[in-house]
Amino acid sequence: MSYANGAFAKTQALVIDSNATSRSLMTAQLRELGVGHVRQATRTRDARVILETQPYDIVLCDYYFDGSETSGQDLLDELRREQLLPYSTVFVMVTGEASYAKVAEAAEAALDAYLVKPYTSAALADRLASARHRKHELKDIFEAIDAKDFGKAADLCLARFESRAAYWLYAARIGAELLLRLERHDQARELYEAIIAARTVPWARLGVARTEVASGNLSAARRTLQTLIGEMPDQADSYDLMGRVQMDQGEISAALATYRTAANLTPGCLSRQQHCGTLAFYAGERAEALKMLERSVAQGLKSKLFDFHSVALIALMRFDAKDSKGLKYTQDALMLGMDRAPHDRRLQRFDLLMQGLRLLMDRRLADALALARRFAAMLPDEDFDLESASLLLALWVRMSRQDIELEEMASMAQRLGLRFCSSKSATEVMTSMSEGHEPTTQLLRDAHARVFAVSETAMRHAMRGDARLGVMLLLDQGAQTMNAKLIDMAALVLRRYRDRIDDPDVLEPRILQLQDRYARTSTQGLKAARAAGGMALRG
Numbered sequence: 048m049s050y051a052n053g054a055f056a057k058t059q060a061l062v063i064d065s066n067a068t069s070r071s072l073m074t075a076q077l078r079e080l081g082v083g084h085v086r087q088a089t090r091t092r093d094a095r096v097i098l099e100t101q102p103y104d105i106v107l108c109d110y111y112f113d114g115s116e117t118s119g120q121d122l123l124d125e126l127r128r129e130q131l132l133p134y135s136t137v138f139v140m141v142t143g144e145a146s147y148a149k150v151a152e153a154a155e156a157a158l159d160a161y162l163v164k165p166y167t168s169a170a171l172a173d174r175l176a177s178a179r180h181r182k183h184e185l186k187d188i189f190e191a192i193d194a195k196d197f198g199k200a201a202d203l204c205l206a207r208f209e210s211r212a213a214y215w216l217y218a219a220r221i222g223a224e225l226l227l228r229l230e231r232h233d234q235a236r237e238l239y240e241a242i243i244a245a246r247t248v249p250w251a252r253l254g255v256a257r258t259e260v261a262s263g264n265l266s267a268a269r270r271t272l273q274t275l276i277g278e279m280p281d282q283a284d285s286y287d288l289m290g291r292v293q294m295d296q297g298e299i300s301a302a303l304a305t306y307r308t309a310a311n312l313t314p315g316c317l318s319r320q321q322h323c324g325t326l327a328f329y330a331g332e333r334a335e336a337l338k339m340l341e342r343s344v345a346q347g348l349k350s351k352l353f354d355f356h357s358v359a360l361i362a363l364m365r366f367d368a369k370d371s372k373g374l375k376y377t378q379d380a381l382m383l384g385m386d387r388a389p390h391d392r393r394l395q396r397f398d399l400l401m402q403g404l405r406l407l408m409d410r411r412l413a414d415a416l417a418l419a420r421r422f423a424a425m426l427p428d429e430d431f432d433l434e435s436a437s438l439l440l441a442l443w444v445r446m447s448r449q450d451i452e453l454e455e456m457a458s459m460a461q462r463l464g465l466r467f468c469s470s471k472s473a474t475e476v477m478t479s480m481s482e483g484h485e486p487t488t489q490l491l492r493d494a495h496a497r498v499f500a501v502s503e504t505a506m507r508h509a510m511r512g513d514a515r516l517g518v519m520l521l522l523d524q525g526a527q528t529m530n531a532k533l534i535d536m537a538a539l540v541l542r543r544y545r546d547r548i549d550d551p552d553v554l555e556p557r558i559l560q561l562q563d564r565y566a567r568t569s570t571q572g573l574k575a576a577r578a579a580g581g582m583a584l585r586g
Contacts, residue, residue: 058104117315201225297471464494469532514544
């Protein structure tokens with residue numbers, strides 16, 4: 048039967064399957080149903096790039112791919128996690144009997160539909176119609192999301208959940224995600240716990256842990272995750288979050304071990320490979336880091352999910368190995384990114400790092416010093432973040448090994464430390480980039496101690512009745528050091544003790560001005576550190 052003039056006439060579909068016969072059959076079935084345009088992909092890697100650049104109404108994806116470490120479920124998980132799949136897309140997983148249990152379990156979480164081989168065109172039509180009906184029922188939610196009215200969308204989800212209207216569980220998951228994005232952490236946690244009470248699902252328990260991380264309660268999040276991992280050791284998302292918690296607590300080696308597990312569970316996941324490689328670099332496991340990061344370059348350089356920070360770390364390792372050809376390779380890889388985004392300041396800083404390394408390798412020491420000073424002059428910039436600071440430090444440490452007098456290095460390291468060593472995790476990252484250069488390592492640890500001491504003193508003033516003095520201390524030190532955590536703490540103390548301060552309306556604009564400059568685009572403030580779990584290095 049042809050549906051060419053029916054419900055599917057204006058839709059576009061993507062078929063993902065490594066088997067040519069299966070791919071042709073699925074394409075023919077979709078065309079028989081009247082789907083207007085059908086595109087094919089043979090590998091999940093190719094499909095990811097296609098879906099990054101163009102939305103599709105229907106995605107029909109096989110679960111198992113011959114000769115690939117990545118399953119269709121891995122692809123779906125990555126697209127959902129990176130928010131690359133619109134809610135309006137119907138994603139249908141096709142599976143054999145052997146993988147039925149895994150797909151059925153996934154369907155409860157985030158899958159629109161699944162089909163077990165062999166199936167008929169009528170079964171496919173039924174699944175698509177059912178999924179599209181659900182999209183229609185939740186149309187008001189999706190329209191609010193498309194309009195970026197996330198508050199309205201979250202409230203619509205809550206109303207559907209509370210009334211147990213059609214598709215209430217699906218709407219509850221969307222609503223909980225939106226509440227986290229809106230930083231309505233308490234409501235998100237209440238919703239996840241209500242979902243668990245109504246129907247125990249693993250993703251809701253993981254959601255509870257996410258709200259605990261977002262609200263800064265890392266100990267509770269760790270307990271929740273330990274229980275969840277113990278009961279479901281093959282759920283990679285739990286390891287992602289546990290790794291972030293461990294990183295935020297300064298446990299780089301433990302975080303690396305956790306990310307290794309996540310990467311091994313999903314060997315085709317680009318973002319997990321890069322996380323694992325980056326942590327291996329910080330932990331001093333350079334052979335592992337090089338293997339993981341170069342694999343990421345080979346598999347994902349053209350993907351939107353690829354992070355060119357990986358290329359910067361590879362450049363450092365190639366320089367240390369005196370591998371001139373390898374360093375040139377990383378510069379060529381970076382040029383691909385710069386061709387796509389020539390005005391990206393982050394990529395420009397990576398380019399400065401690589402130019403400096405090239406000059407050092409060619410023994411053009413005077414030119415290398417001039418370039419390193421240009422890089423250091425960017426330190427006061429509003430978008431100069433922990434990632435930039437770590438790479439700047441890495442370049443200067445490598446210069447210190449040459450026959451160059453670096454009188455300003457100690458001063459620069461101290462400035463970097465006072466601005467960025469505001470947490471245990473950030474300090475561990477910075478000290479790992481100092482590569483065992485003891486004077487620099489000590490300056491960074493001293494800076495962390497000073498930031499901590501300022502925070503403690505300010506809170507002590509506030510608790511003893513002089514909140515204004517505490518705010519002023521945080522404000523003055525935050526302005527002087529550009530430290531986002533101190534600036535955010537000034538705002539926190541002002542908000543908490545506002546009724547005990549004579550002139551809050553005078554202090555508030557100063558705090559907001561500093562937050563706009565150094566905290567909003569930084570990953571070092573209180574809010575950003577909680578949102579990122581200490582894993583991200585950039586804004």
